[in-house]
Amino acid sequence: MKRLSVNIDHVATLRQARGENEPDPVTAALIAELAGAVGIVSHLREDRRHIQDGDVYLLRKVLKTKLDLEMAATDEIVEIALDVVPDLVTLVPERREELTTEGGLDVVSQFKRMKTVTEKFHSKGILVSLFIAPEKEQIAAAKNAGADFVELHTGEYANAKGSAVEHQLDRLKRAARDARALGLGINAGHGLNYRNLKPVAKIEEIEEFSIGQSIIAHAVFVGLERAVKEMIDILREAGN
Numbered sequence: 001m002k003r004l005s006v007n008i009d010h011v012a013t014l015r016q017a018r019g020e021n022e023p024d025p026v027t028a029a030l031i032a033e034l035a036g037a038v039g040i041v042s043h044l045r046e047d048r049r050h051i052q053d054g055d056v057y058l059l060r061k062v063l064k065t066k067l068d069l070e071m072a073a074t075d076e077i078v079e080i081a082l083d084v085v086p087d088l089v090t091l092v093p094e095r096r097e098e099l100t101t102e103g104g105l106d107v108v109s110q111f112k113r114m115k116t117v118t119e120k121f122h123s124k125g126i127l128v129s130l131f132i133a134p135e136k137e138q139i140a141a142a143k144n145a146g147a148d149f150v151e152l153h154t155g156e157y158a159n160a161k162g163s164a165v166e167h168q169l170d171r172l173k174r175a176a177r178d179a180r181a182l183g184l185g186i187n188a189g190h191g192l193n194y195r196n197l198k199p200v201a202k203i204e205e206i207e208e209f210s211i212g213q214s215i216i217a218h219a220v221f222v223g224l225e226r227a228v229k230e231m232i233d234i235l236r237e238a239g240n
Contacts, residue, residue: 001235001236001239002201002206002207002208002209002235002236002238002239003038003039003207003208003209003235004036004037004038004208004209004211004228004231004232004235005037005038005039005040005041005066005068005187005208005209005210005211006029006032006037006039006040006041006211006212006215006228007040007041007042007043007070007189007210007211007212007213007215008025008028008029008032008040008041008042008051008212008216009025009041009042009043009050009051009212010050010212010213010216010217011023011024011025011028011216012025012042012050012051012052012055013049013050015050016049016050025042025050025051025055026055026058026059026062028216028224029042029059029062029063030062030063031224031225031228032215032224032228033063033064033065034225035224035225035226035228035229035232036228036229036232037065037228037232038065038066038208039065039066039067039068039087039088039208040059040063040065040066040067040068041068041070041090041210041212042055042056042059042067042068042069042070043069043070043071043092044056044069044070044071044077044080044081045072045094046072046074046076046077046094053080056069056080056084056086057084060084060085060086066087066088067084067086067087067088068086068087068088068089068090068129068210069081069084069086069088069089069090070089070090070092070131071089071090071091071092072091072092072093072094073091073110073113073114073117078117078120081121081126082120082121082124082126085124085125085126086126087126087127088126088127088128088129088148088149089121089126089127089128089129090129090130090131090149090151090187090210091105091114091117091128091129091130091131092105092131093105093106093131103133103153103155104131104132104133104135104138104153105130105131105132105138106138107130107132107138107141107142107145108137108138108141111141111144111145114130114141114142114145114147115144115145115146118145118146118147119146122146127148127149128146128147128148128149129147129148129149129150129151129185129187130142130145130147130149130150130151131150131151131153131189132150132151132152132153133152133153133156134152134153134171134172134174134175134176135175136174136175136178138150139175139178139179139182139184140178140182142184143179143182143183143184147184148184148185149184149185149186149187150179150184150185150186150187151187151188151189151210152172152175152176152179152186152187152188152189152206153189153190154172154188154189154190154191154192154200155190155191156168156171157169157171157172157191157196157200158190158191158192158193158196159191169199169200172188172200172203172206173203176203176204176205176206177205179205180205185207186205186206186207186208187206187207187208187209187210188200188203188206188208188209188210189209189210189211190210192209192211192214193211193214194214194218194230194231194234197209197211197231197234197235197238198234198237198238201234201235201238201239202238209235211231214231215227215228215231218230
C-alpha cells in the first residue's frame with residue numbers, strides 16, 4: 001500500500017500569524033499519526049516563518065513514526081539537523097521571498113555540496129532524500145551524491161491543465177522508473193490534493209507521498225483526523 005506522510009507546516013503558519021501558542025503543530029502531528037500517517041514532515045526554514053527550532057526538537061521526542069525534516073543545505077540548518085537526528089532529511093531549494101518551495105533542487109550544479117552534506121548525515125545514521133524535478137540528469141546526480149531517496153516534485157503536474165496533465169504524468173512515470181532502476185527510494189509531493197492524487201498514486205514505483213496544505217485546508221472543515229484518513233483512502237483505492 002502507498003504511504004502518506006503529513007506536512008504540518010501550515011499549522012505552524014496559522015500559529016505564527018498571531019504569535020500565540022495555538023494551534024500547536026506537534027499536537028497536529030500526533031493526530032496525523034493516530035489517523036494513519038506513516039511520517040510527519042516539517043520544514044525548518046532559515047527565516048523560521050512557520051516551524052520553529054523547538055517544534056523540531058519536540059517532534060523528535062514524541063513521534064512514534066518517522067520524522068522527515070525538510071531543509072535547505074545551509075550550515076546553520078545542517079548543524080541543527082545533525083543535533084536533532086531525524087529519521088530522514090529532505091534537502092530542498094529555498095528562497096526567502098517564495099511562499100512555498102517553487103521548484104526542485106538543482107543537484108547537478110550543486111553536486112559537491114549535496115555530496116558533502118549527504119555524507120555528514122550518513123555519518124549520524126540519517127537517511128537523505130533530495131527534492132528534485134522529474135528529470136533523468138537530476139536523478140542520476142542524486143544517486144551519485146549518495147542520496148537514499150528522491151522526492152519527485154509534482155508541482156508542474158498539479159498545475160497542469162488539459163493535455164498538459166498527461167504530459168506531466170508521463171514525466172513522473174519515466175522519472176520513477178529511472179529512479180527505481182538506480183535503486184533509489186521514491187517519494188513524491190507538492191501541490192497534490194484530494195482531486196489530483198490518484199493518477200500519481202497509481203505509479204507503481206512511487207512509495208510515499210508528502211502532502212500538507214491540502215490536508216490542513218480540508219481539516220478546517222472536517223477535522224484533521226478525518227482529513228488524513230480521507231487522503232489515505234485515496235492512496236488505498238489507487239493501490240487496488
